[in-house]
Each structure stands twice: as structure tokens, then as C-alpha cells.
Amino acid sequence: MNKLAPELKGVKSVAIAGHIRPDGDCVGSCMAIYNYICDNFPNIEADVYLEEIQNVFSFIKNTDNIISVFDSDEEYDLCIVVDCSDLNRLGDAKKYFETAKKTICIDHHISNQSYADINYIIPDASSTCELVYGLLEESCIDKAIAEAIYTGMVHDTGVFQYTNTSEKTMNIAGKLMSKGIEFSKIIDDTFNKKSYVQNQILGRALLESILLLDGKCIVSGLTRKEMVFYGVTHQDFDGIVSQLRVTEGVECAIFLYETGNHEFKVSLRSSDKVDVSRIAYYFGGGGHVRAAGCTMAGTMHDVINNLTSQIELQLLQEKICD
Structure with a gap:
């Protein structure tokens, strides 16, 4: 597939969906495709299915059209899935x-099958947003679509500091900036700013690490019990595992x-x-070389022991190779 447009010929209805607990890349890629179809294919009925998104992403055009209740049994000509390495990670949108009648998957996870x-x-x-950019005609990427794509790229690269950032990534970011987007405001409002309770929970996570x-x-x-005490949900945990990772001497960070x-949701980051x-995949999850996640059963102590045993194996192999 070189461009998305040819795949939309003759299509009357499209469902667009991303993974559970949608992050910036998932929201950005879904909304970029949705806005592209709405702008350029008015005869196509398009719907976006995502679990409830964080408020910081509500500035992206048409996020108020996202369907977060999956009770309809509508069947579509085409279903486009983005940023989802495993079909089961679609959650209730899997149906x-x-x-x-036809399905497309756009993704950048190495574990995708x-x-x-x-x-x-x-x-x-x-990021998946980087891939979406390449699948759309540049002449069709307006300011709204550029905002969606830029947001996803910012979040999956840690504001262009992770090793997945390439020369191509930066070139695309520059082209998106030329569309007139408020690039510094997007970074500040969606990535840097934290609520008071988010700062509290970050402080506790660091103190108790x-x-x-x-x-x-x-x-x-x-x-x-601790989450209830602080009144937080998973949406308040963004950035914690990345902050843990930058601790001097640390090769791998775990936040669960x-x-x-x-049952625990695990986030992994490495230096x-x-x-x-590999570790996430071993435990039924997936992700990238430097950022991955999984869900594991057992006590917190059991989960940590199982994870660190796999991390230790890799560190030993690395030492032998050195």
C-alpha cells in the first residue's frame, strides 16, 4: 500500500479503531485518517471507535465524534486499525x-503479526502517525490533520528524544510545522503539563521506587487501594516510567x-x-525495543520477580558479548 486513497475507492462505510487505553499516537493517527476521509471522501460514512480519550487531546478536530460505547452491531465495508499490534488490543471494537468486508492495519510495533x-x-x-503522513497526499494535509499527526509523533518519540526518532521523522515534523500548527503549545499542553494529582502520584512513584x-x-x-486514595486512573500515569528510566545507571525501568x-498492567522502558x-512479548504483550508493555497475573512481588529474571538474562547476555 503506497497511499490510502486507492483503498477507499468503492467504499461506502469505514470504521477506524485503535488500541485500548489510547495514547497520543493512537488518537492522532485515528483522527488524521478520519478527518482526511471526511474532507476528501464526503460520500463515505466514517466512524471512529476508541475508548475514552484524555482531555488534553480534545483540541484535535472532530474528537467529539469519537464513539466510545461499542453497543452497535454495524458492519462496515472497510475497517482501518491503527497503532494496534494485536487484534485483542482493540478491545470491544474488535467486532x-x-x-x-475488508481490513487494513497501519502500525509500527515490531510484535505485530x-x-x-x-x-x-x-x-x-x-510512530503510526509518521506512517499515516506518508499514506496521505501532502496537498490534503491541512492544519487540522497536521495537528493530529504532530501530536502522535511528539508522544511516541518523547518530543523527538527517543532513539526511534530519525532524520525522516524530523523532516516530516518540519513539514507539519509549515502548516501553521502551534507546535510548541501542542508539546506543552499535551506532553509537559501535569495536573496537581499527576505530580503527586509521580512524586510517590519516584519516592517508593x-x-x-x-x-x-x-x-x-x-x-x-492507592489509586483510589489518590483518585487517579491509568490516564494519570503518563510519563512515570520514562522519568524512572532516566535515573543514572538504570538500563531498564518498570512501572506497574x-x-x-x-492483575497488573506493566510498562517497560529501556536505555x-x-x-x-522481547520481554513484553514473552509475557503476552508487545511494543518496541525501547518501550513496551503487557498485562501480568500474580502478586506485585511475583510480577516484579518474573520481569527482572528476564531483564537479568538479557543483561548477562550483553555482558558475555562485551
């Missing part, structure tokens, strides 16, 4: 993929929070020597 009819998967890309594996691994976590009885996508 629209399964009943669609190409589950759609058409798969546009490039693991080296900084522990160093393992001779200081090469740092871990912090929250129980459901309880989602159910003896240089650990491929966290």
Missing part, C-alpha cells in the same frame, strides 16, 4: 474488524499498576542494553 487483509507495518518508523539488579533496573508500582485482583519488546 467491527471481524465483520468488515500482520492480522489484517492489508498490513502496512514498518517497525523502524517513529526501588533499585534492583545492581542498580541497573528500577521498579515502582501502585495498588488499586493493579487493574484487577492479582540501551535491554530489548523490552
